[in-house]
Every structure is written in structure tokens, then in C-alpha cells.
Amino acid sequence: IDISTNINGIKISSCIMNASGILCCTEKELYNLMMSSSGAVVTKSCTIKPRKGNLKPRYFEWKGGSINSMGLPNLGIDFYLNFLEKKNSKKPFLLSISGLSIEENYLILRKANISSNMNAIELNLSCPNLLEKDKILGYDFSKISDFLENLFQFYKKPLGVKLPPYFEDFHFRKMAFILNKYPIYFVTCINSLPNGICIDINKESVVIHPKKGFGGIGGLSIKPFALANVRKFYTYLRKDIPIIGCGGICTGKDVFEYILCGASAVQIGTQFLKEGIPVFDRLIKELITILKNKNYSSLNSFKGKLNVF
Numbered sequence: 202i203d204i205s206t207n208i209n210g211i212k213i214s215s216c217i218m219n220a221s222g223i224l225c226c227t228e229k230e231l232y233n234l235m236m237s238s239s240g241a242v243v244t245k246s247c248t249i250k251p252r253k254g255n256l257k258p259r260y261f262e263w264k265g266g267s268i269n270s271m272g273l274p275n276l277g278i279d280f281y282l283n284f285l286e287k288k289n290s291k292k293p294f295l296l297s298i299s300g301l302s303i304e305e306n307y308l309i310l311r312k313a314n315i316s317s318n319m320n321a322i323e324l325n326l327s328c329p330n331l332l333e334k335d336k337i338l339g340y341d342f343s344k345i346s347d348f349l350e351n352l353f354q355f356y357k358k359p360l361g362v363k364l365p366p367y368f369e370d371f372h373f374r375k376m377a378f379i380l381n382k383y384p385i386y387f388v389t390c391i392n393s394l395p396n397g398i399c400i401d402i403n404k405e406s407v408v409i410h411p412k413k414g415f416g417g418i419g420g421l422s423i424k425p426f427a428l429a430n431v432r433k434f435y436t437y438l439r440k441d442i443p444i445i446g447c448g449g450i451c452t453g454k455d456v457f458e459y460i461l462c463g464a465s466a467v468q469i470g471t472q473f474l475k476e477g478i479p480v481f482d483r484l485i486k487e488l489i490t491i492l493k494n495k496n497y498s499s500l501n502s503f504k505g506k507l508n509v510f
């Protein structure tokens with residue numbers, strides 16, 4: 202049973218990897234991921250300079266998932282480029298970047314342009330928790346269009362984008378129309394659902410400090426929206442743009458559902474934080490069991506073949 206995948210030439214041994222932001226910020230976390238069964242390593246979104254992020258508590262878990270307003274804590278682009286330079290593993294690395302402005306993204310990309318050791322950039326267009334900014338770039342279609350038009354004039358290396366969830370067909374079509382104009386390496390759907398709140402009824406309060414308790418929602422409760430985003434972009438994007446699914450994956454069955462919707466690979470966020478490194482081995486085992494029972498030999502046997510009726 203083959204659960205490997207190929208993202209535009211990047212061969213990934215197992216289609217299951219970590220989601221940016223989860224246990225992928227420090228040298229130790231990146232090393233552990235590099236040595237794990239995660240098919241690839243996705244780094245924490247980075248900025249030009251290191252950031253402490255928002256005040257705590259900024260993360261909270263409940264059985265339905267997670268809420269976070271981390272505020273983009275990271276060690277800065279130079280740390281991640283240096284880690285990539287000195288790593289000695291063949292495992293693919295996706296370097297996630299998330300500048301606080303278009304200009305900062307340019308600065309980061311120029312630095313990344315000279316690094317040879319990453320397999321691709323995952324350009325984060327969807328961080329919902331930045332106090333400094335009021336808008337999620339992924340919802341500003343004209344700004345994105347101008348940004349990508351300029352970016353691809355100078356950036357010629359593999360680059361994919363991480364999108365926020367969309368909900369209206371018009372928005373999926375609009376975003377796909379923009380992305381279809383460029384050599385986009387992959388699209389990761391979705392980032393957390395922006396600006397939810399969770400409540401502690403004992404304290405009669407919110408559960409995280411930043412932004413009066415508003416934060417990105419992840420985990421099981423967002424899976425229906427994430428599956429829908431994968432399916433919509435699978436329908437509207439150029440067939441040569443692979444989709445990486447992300448959002449609420451807890452079991453091998455969830456992984457199967459994403460591939461059925463058209464994903465070529467998946468990323469694990471909240472469940473990875475809850476379970477740790479062993480989550481990858483468990484999900485691989487569960488996915489292989491499902492493929493065996495259904496007599497599928499690889500992901501291509503059923504990728505995108507979701508039935509409607």
C-alpha cells in the first residue's frame with residue numbers, strides 16, 4: 202500500500218505531515234519532526250525578526266478542538282534559513298512565512314530566494330491573530346492579486362499558499378481565478394476559522410487573553426468547512442495545482458475523506474499538539490487499514506473521486 206504523494210515534483214514519503222504553527226518553532230521541535238514519521242516538516246510561520254507573540258493565555262483546548270491567538274511567535278527568518286542550511290535530512294521542508302505587511306513578505310522572500318535547502322515556501326495568507334493588522338490578507342482579493350503579480354516577477358522558486366476558509370462560491374471562484382494565473386506550487390486549505398470565542402462558565406469569562414478572547418478555531422469542529430474548501434478548490438483550481446488539506450484531522454478516516462475530496466496530502470494541527478509525534482504513526486496505520494479494506498493500492502485509486510448523488 203503506497204501512501205506517498207508527489208507535490209509538483211516534491212516526493213513526500215507519507216501524505217501526512219504537521220501543520221504550520223504546531224510544535225515546529227524551535228530547533229528541538231524541528232529536529233523531532235525531521236526524525237518522525239511526518240512526511241514533511243512545515244515550519245512555524247516566520248517574520249523578519251524574532252517575535253514573542255501575544256500575551257498568555259493564548260491557546261486553549263476543548264474536546265471540540267482548539268482556540269489560539271498566538272500572535273505569530275517565531276525565531277525569525279534567519280534562524281529557519283540557518284536550520285535548513287545545516288540540516289542533513291532528505292525529508293522535504295516547507296518554510297512557512299507570514300510577514301506583517303506585503304513589504305515584509307518581500308524582504309523575507311528575498312532572503313529565502315538565496316537559500317537552496319528548502320523544498321518550497323508556504324506563504325501564509327491567513328493568520329487571523331495579528332493585533333498589528335485588522336485584515337486577513339486572504340480576504341482582500343485585490344491586495345492579493347497585486348501582491349502575487351509583483352511577487353512572481355522576482356520569486357522563481359517553489360511557493361505554495363496557505364489560505365483562510367472561504368464560505369461563498371463566488372469567493373472560491375474569485376480566489377481560484379487569481380491563483381490560476383500564477384505558477385502556484387500547492388494550496389493548503391485551511392487555516393483556523395478566524396475569531397471564534399470559547400467561554401469558561403465558572404469564571405464567566407473568555408479563555409484566552411489576546412483580542413478580548415477572540416482567536417482562530419482549529420480541530421474537529423472545523424473539519425466540514427475544511428473539507429468543503431478542499432473540494433471547492435479541487436474543482437476550480439488548475440489541475441496541476443495540488444491541494445494540501447488541513448483542519449480537524451483526528452483519525453485515518455479523516456485523512457481518507459480529505460483525499461476523497463481531492464487533497465494530495467494533509468496537515469495535522471490541533472491533534473498533533475494533543476497527541477504529539479506518535480500521531481503520525483497512528484494516522485498512517487489507520488489510513489493503510491482503510492485502504493487495505495477497500496482494496497486501494499495508492500492515493501490515486503480514489504483521490505478526488507467523491508460521489509455526489
Ligand SMILES: O=C(O)c1[nH]c(=O)[nH]c(=O)c1I
Pocket residue numbers: 222246269270271272273274299325327328329330331392393417
Ligand atoms: O497566531 C498565530 O501565530 C497563528 N494562528 C493561527 O491559527 N494561524 C496562523 O496562521 C497563525 I501566524
